Amino acid sequence: MRIFFSKGTTVVMSQTKGAFAKADPLSGENAVTAHKISKSYGDVEALKNLTLEFPRGQLTSLLGPSGCGKTTLLKIIAGLLDPTSGEVKVNGKTVTGPGPDRAFVFQDFALLPWASVIRNVAFGLELRGMAKSEREAIAAKYIRDVGLAGFEKSYPHELSGGMRQRVGLARALAVDAQVLLMDEPFSAVDEQTRRKFQEDLLSLVQNENKTFIFVTHSIEEAVYVSDQIAILLPRPSRVHEIIRPGGFREKGVDNIRRDPEYLDIVDEIWASLRSYVE
Amino acid sequence: MYLKLLSAVIVFGAWEIAGRIPVSYAFPTFIESMVALAQMTFDGTLFTAYGETLRPLIIGVAISAFIGIAMGLWIGLSNWFDWLFSPIFIVMQAAPLAALIPLLVMAYGIGLTSKVFVICIMAMPVIVLNTASAVRNTPSSIKEMARSFMGSDLEILLKIIIPAASPVIFSGLRLGVSAGFIGAILAELKITPTGVGDIITFSRSIADYPSMYAAIFSIILLAVLFLNLLERLENLLFEGNNRGYVSD
Amino acid sequence: MKVYGYHLPAMSSLILWGILWEIVGRSGLTFFIPPFSEVIGTLFVIIGTPAFIKALSETAYAFFAGVFFAVSIGIPVGILMGKNRLIDELLLPWVNMFLSAPLTALVPVLMVLFGFGMKSIIITTTLFAIWIIILNARAGVRQIDRSMVEMARSFGAKPLDAFFKIYFWAALPEILGGVRIGVIRGVKGVIIGQLLISIVGFGALFELYSTNFLMKHFWAVLIVLFAMAFALSEVLAYLERRVAYYAAKR
Numbered sequence: 001m002r003i004f005f006s007k008g009t010t011v012v013m014s015q016t017k018g019a020f021a022k023a024d025p026l027s028g029e030n031a032v033t034a035h036k037i038s039k040s041y042g043d044v045e046a047l048k049n050l051t052l053e054f055p056r057g058q059l060t061s062l063l064g065p066s067g068c069g070k071t072t073l074l075k076i077i078a079g080l081l082d083p084t085s086g087e088v089k090v091n092g093k094t095v096t097g098p099g100p101d102r103a104f105v106f107q108d109f110a111l112l113p114w115a116s117v118i119r120n121v122a123f124g125l126e127l128r129g130m131a132k133s134e135r136e137a138i139a140a141k142y143i144r145d146v147g148l149a150g151f152e153k154s155y156p157h158e159l160s161g162g163m164r165q166r167v168g169l170a171r172a173l174a175v176d177a178q179v180l181l182m183d184e185p186f187s188a189v190d191e192q193t194r195r196k197f198q199e200d201l202l203s204l205v206q207n208e209n210k211t212f213i214f215v216t217h218s219i220e221e222a223v224y225v226s227d228q229i230a231i232l233l234p235r236p237s238r239v240h241e242i243i244r245p246g247g248f249r250e251k252g253v254d255n256i257r258r259d260p261e262y263l264d265i266v267d268e269i270w271a272s273l274r275s276y277v278e
Numbered sequence: 279m280y281l282k283l284l285s286a287v288i289v290f291g292a293w294e295i296a297g298r299i300p301v302s303y304a305f306p307t308f309i310e311s312m313v314a315l316a317q318m319t320f321d322g323t324l325f326t327a328y329g330e331t332l333r334p335l336i337i338g339v340a341i342s343a344f345i346g347i348a349m350g351l352w353i354g355l356s357n358w359f360d361w362l363f364s365p366i367f368i369v370m371q372a373a374p375l376a377a378l379i380p381l382l383v384m385a386y387g388i389g390l391t392s393k394v395f396v397i398c399i400m401a402m403p404v405i406v407l408n409t410a411s412a413v414r415n416t417p418s419s420i421k422e423m424a425r426s427f428m429g430s431d432l433e434i435l436l437k438i439i440i441p442a443a444s445p446v447i448f449s450g451l452r453l454g455v456s457a458g459f460i461g462a463i464l465a466e467l468k469i470t471p472t473g474v475g476d477i478i479t480f481s482r483s484i485a486d487y488p489s490m491y492a493a494i495f496s497i498i499l500l501a502v503l504f505l506n507l508l509e510r511l512e513n514l515l516f517e518g519n520n521r522g523y524v525s526d
Numbered sequence: 527m528k529v530y531g532y533h534l535p536a537m538s539s540l541i542l543w544g545i546l547w548e549i550v551g552r553s554g555l556t557f558f559i560p561p562f563s564e565v566i567g568t569l570f571v572i573i574g575t576p577a578f579i580k581a582l583s584e585t586a587y588a589f590f591a592g593v594f595f596a597v598s599i600g601i602p603v604g605i606l607m608g609k610n611r612l613i614d615e616l617l618l619p620w621v622n623m624f625l626s627a628p629l630t631a632l633v634p635v636l637m638v639l640f641g642f643g644m645k646s647i648i649i650t651t652t653l654f655a656i657w658i659i660i661l662n663a664r665a666g667v668r669q670i671d672r673s674m675v676e677m678a679r680s681f682g683a684k685p686l687d688a689f690f691k692i693y694f695w696a697a698l699p700e701i702l703g704g705v706r707i708g709v710i711r712g713v714k715g716v717i718i719g720q721l722l723i724s725i726v727g728f729g730a731l732f733e734l735y736s737t738n739f740l741m742k743h744f745w746a747v748l749i750v751l752f753a754m755a756f757a758l759s760e761v762l763a764y765l766e767r768r769v770a771y772y773a774a775k776r
Binding site: 281284285288302363364368374377380381443460462487491494497501 | 626744758
């Protein structure tokens with residue numbers, strides 16, 4: 001399988017500056033802020049008074065047991081759900097609905113089964129009213145980038161789960177949004193594909209100046225890919241802790257999972273989540 | 279394939295033997311019936327008859343499809359419409375609507391209108407209900423996807439809901455055609471004998487049983503072949519759709 | 527459907543349609559639609575009359591006899607088809623054919639073969655109901671999990687035991703689904719049969735009312751008929767849901 005996203009560089013973290021060392025002028029600025037968000041369905045409170053900031057150009061994970069409202073928060077940021085109170089700002093503008101500054105990657109891929117790969121990838125652009133030849137040229141480029149060249153004319157049912165999610169990712173990248181919202185994007189693919197995706201995601205964060213918000217229920221995955229981990233706890237839903245992993249990322253993708261700090265953070269998170277698992 | 283052929287041979291053979299015994303004075307042999315069928319085909323009576331039979335069927339199915347799909351879309355999209363109209367079609371689906379025929383004849387006479395009406399009330403409920411449930415069952419994740427990429431409501435209807443619903447709508451149409459055939463023949467036997475119904479009724483009255491069986495055989499064959507064709511077309515058109523939602 | 531936070535029951539719009547019917551009837555727009563209230567009044571008058579009771583009992587007799595044959599022949603044939611490949615291959619094309627064939631065309635044949643009486647109507651009902659019952663029973667048996675059958679055998683179940691303790695229960699949700707659709711088709715079959723033969727049951731009653739232009743009577747009988755058909759299908763749907771709890775979990 002080709003590498004996930006190859007903008008000239010390969011996935012060797014140590015050659016580039018580490019995730020945390022990205023101390024560019026923008027690092028202090030937050031691309032997305034969620035301020036005092038509450039969301040209730042009838043009597044059920046999915047989120048209560050939640051405030052969280054998402055630094056620009058970094059990957060923030062929302063991690064927590066099921067029912068902690070992490071997907072709800074992501075969909076509120078996407079503008080797919082309205083908060084009961086509170087507001088989300090993206091680049092200083094309040095979110096009132098879906099916008100061109102955000103793109104969503106779905107857990108179940110949400111591909112159109114009747115459309116070819118290229119039409120699926122170009123679908124976001126199609127909805128923006130871009131001409132067919134133009135949007136297909138852009139889509140073709142991103143299909144190549146995610147390593148699906150040659151599959152442009154295939155249909156989703158002819159692809160494996162991992163390949164389908166590559167289509168979903170190419171679709172989100174094609175609209176060139178500054179914020180990528182990913183709802184457990186790797187949970188429906190097999191373990192090996194998932195590891196490959198995680199490595200590729202790291203290089204994607206490195207090479208694209210985009211902000212990633214990533215929902216997951218896997219502690220290892222969150223620690224592996226994140227610049228910042230927000231641990232959400234249920235009943236009532238709240239941000240329990242924000243963890244910013246340190247320098248182990250600079251030691252290269254092959255060494256992360258053996259790093260003592262990585263292992264410590266994983267254990268620490270498990271210790272705080274353990275009591276919430278039924 | 280051979281087994282299918284074998285099974286046809288067994289059934290037609292049994293028909294032939296039963297006709298030769300004969301089990302009843304009104305039971306012609308298979309060969310006699312096929313000879314009568316060939317005769318009617320070559321002297322053209324069958325074609326004129328089908329012209330007459332198929333006319334109300336085509337008009338009725340076309341009206342049912344047009345109104346039925348529109349109603350179904352509306353019911354599927356609007357809660358209020360669903361509340362208002364669904365019960366009617368649910369009752370229509372369960373009820374023996376054929377009982378309305380005497381009333382239709384009183385109201386609209388014995389002409390084409392009544393026959394078209396019969397076909398409409400038989401074919402419409404399944405088309406409406408299938409369309410509505412297909413619209414309701416559009417996977418919510420692809421609707422959300424379109425919304426997250428800022429699709430308008432109209433775009434979501436045209437580019438997501440209708441394509442996603444079309445396999446089920448199409449199979450509703452197929453079932454509607456099947457019910458329409460039942461209605462068309464019922465109308466010809468009950469209201470006025472025209473077309474194939476006329477051949478059946480007339481040959482029965484003069485005890486020309488081979489012709490009667492041949493006409494019945496031909497209409498069943500026609501309906502089954504046509505519905506099979508529609509099913510093939512359905513599989514061909516929506517091949518990707520059927521397997522597409524699997525996310526393994 | 528919710529109005530101002532109040533939840534309207536699913537079939538409640540029928541009341542609205544009843545009112546609309548009443549208005550149309552009272553306006554005298556057409557002779558064919560008498561006011562709903564008068565139809566209901568007539569309904570209570572005729573419901574006890576001998577003619578009505580005779581029609582109802584004749585129809586019920588034909589219907590239940592027809593459905594009885596459809597079920598008692600259909601389910602075993604379906605199970606057999608699901609288990610035996612040769613029988614399946616031989617019968618399946620015919621079952622599929624009759625499932626979609628316009629069976630009304632066969633009624634004249636039944637009339638000449640079995641006469642203008644009850645026998646023809648019963649057979650019509652059976653013909654309408656049986657094919658879907660066969661197909662569903664077959665599908666029910668075919669979807670049975672192999673590992674469940676193997677489990678039974680590994681614990682030493684005898685073939686007969688396996689049949690009654692595994693096959694029947696495992697296929698029951700599908701079988702019941704088939705019976706429900708079959709029964710609805712049977713209702714249509716019995717009415718179509720009576721209409722075409724039209725000297726027994728509701729067929730005769732409809733003939734009587736329509737030739738004498740007794741609109742209220744006609745509608746009253748229609749309402750009784752539709753209500754019974756609908757109630758029947760709802761009862762069966764309820765029974766089906768009772769066993770469906772494990773259908774999804776297999």
